[in-house]
Amino acid sequence: MNMIEVENLTKRFGSFTAVDHVSFQVKKGEIFGFLGPNGAGKTTTIRMLCTLLRPTEGTAAVAGFDILKQPDKVREHIGLVAEKLILYEQLTAAENLTLFGRLNNLPEKEIKQGIEKWLNRLHMEQWRNNQTGTFSTGMKQRINIARALLHHPDVLVLDEPTLGLDPQTTRAIHEFILELSQEEITILLTTHDMNEAESLSNEIAIIDQAKIVAVDTPKNLKRVVSNGDTAVIDIEVANLNETMLFSLKKMENVASAVETEPYNLRIHMKGDNAASAIVGAIAAEGGQIRAINTVEPNLEDVFLHFTGREMRDKSTGKVAPSQRSLWRRRSSRVR
DSSP states (O other), X not given: OEEEEEEEEEEEETTEEEEEEEEEEEETTOEEEEEOOTTSSHHHHHHHHTTSSOOSEEEEEETTEETTTOHHHHHHHEEEEOSSOOOOTTSBHHHHHHHHHHHTTOOHHHHHHHHHHHHHHTTOGGGTTSBGGGSOHHHHHHHHHHHHHTTOOSEEEEESTTTTOOHHHHHHHHHHHHHHHHTTOEEEEEESOHHHHHHHOSEEEEEXXXXXXXXXXXXXXXXXXXXXXXXXXXXXXXXXXXXXXXXHHTOTTEEEEEEEETTEEEEEEESXXXXXXXXXXXXXXXXXXXXXXXXXXXHHHHHHHHHSSOOOBTTTTBOOHHHHHHHTXXXXXXX
């Protein structure tokens, strides 16, 4: 059974297309990762599915209800944890949850039971009578999640739920998300964190520049890169320059080549003897190779494979440190 069905969903703001004919389905109890860089269209898609934004074209149903024809029913069956915290900092944790429970027209008994249940499960019970304005960002996010679950939704929408959180809180929220999935709560998770998407999601849709470029399980998506005559290598070049990088990108043996950090190349190569040809081309340009790593493909490589570029944070233009460290895992170093 599909709890979310999206067909050709599109949103335009004037001449700008924020979401371009997006289609996907999410099964009951599944964690569906919506992965892409900042500005790719993830949040706009979420706002349409939550009936906060009207699509320009296309259709979608959440928990069996049409987002255009039955928006009130859709809201009854979803819980939204938006990127921006939805809390009143002058109120205590319990007061916030009571307020939002009443706004959802929940009976007082159900509100009290929900507060007890979710504060306990999110390990926030001892702070129930503290003002949320005194909480850390991670504590606020736990109350934010409790608020979204108070009315027992069938679908929980998490928009960048661990953005800006410390590793310990992030790990705790990840564990909680997996628990909810086991209880057959369907979860739509937007993120630009590769580790988060891969460790949590049953299926992943990769969105870039308003379009979905791939949808499948993490395992199958990585298999696309590793199958056939393709492979991924990191090459550290002491004197890497733009001319050298430009020459590599023109090579028949190179599917894509990007500088992931100063003097370090990430290359998708193809064909027999591709590595030798690439090393020869670097040497011909006067390059001094310090090390070559053969790398097990990950989701960043999937993104490179489908888009020809790395998934940079568009606000900074830099690759997240967590991704650089991930790229170096399970590699063999050759001097």
